[in-house]
Amino acid sequence: MPGSRSRGRPGGPGGSRGSGRAERRSAGELESEVLAALWATDEALTPAEIQAGLSGDLAYNTVHTILRRLHDKGLVLRDADGRRGAYRPVKNAAETTAEAMRQALDRGPDPIATLQEFVTGLSPEEERALRELLGGSGP
Numbered sequence: 001m002p003g004s005r006s007r008g009r010p011g012g013p014g015g016s017r018g019s020g021r022a023e024r025r026s027a028g029e030l031e032s033e034v035l036a037a038l039w040a041t042d043e044a045l046t047p048a049e050i051q052a053g054l055s056g057d058l059a060y061n062t063v064h065t066i067l068r069r070l071h072d073k074g075l076v077l078r079d080a081d082g083r084r085g086a087y088r089p090v091k092n093a094a095e096t097t098a099e100a101m102r103q104a105l106d107r108g109p110d111p112i113a114t115l116q117e118f119v120t121g122l123s124p125e126e127e128r129a130l131r132e133l134l135g136g137s138g139p
Contacts, residue, residue, distance in 0.1 A: 027069070030058070034066045035075065035089060035096070044080035044088040 025033075037053045038045060045053075047064040054063070067087050070076040075096070080088035091099070105111040122130065 027066075030062070030066050031070055031075075033058075034063065034070065035093075038076065038087060038089045039093045044077075044083050044086035046083070046085050046087075050087075 033054060034050055037050045040053075047060055047067055050067070051058055051060050051063045067076060067078075071078050071087070074090060076087045076089055078085075078087055080086050089096070105114055108114045119127070119130070
């Protein structure tokens with residue numbers, strides 16, 4: 001609100017509309033939450049079903065807007081399984097994450113250095129899994 005110092009945080013001062021609401025999340029965070037709800041099931045979901053699964057802290061219109069954005073980005077299919085208004089992810093979580101990792105490598109000036117930095121942050125379990133995937137033996 002213009003002139004208001006409150007950002008609508010729970011327990012914060014003033015803020016007529018924001019009082020008691022969760023802190024504002026970025027569009028990327030909201031998209032991730034909606035995708036996670038879709039990945040958690042094998043069925044296509046409507047905006048109302050997704051909203052209910054997200055503890056109802058997002059307005060229906062917000063969920064619907066996020067789904068339209070995800071559809072425009074090619075991340076979800078609309079009217080999946082013949083259910084009008086239902087959505088399904090185009091790819092599963094692993095495929096989507098792997099694609100994001102490949103895009104991040106392509107954006108950087110030195111993909112090998114980026115991979116080296118990434119690998120040094122792996123847990124022992126992740127390192128073992130990576131070695132197995134690459135067909136190498138580990139220590």
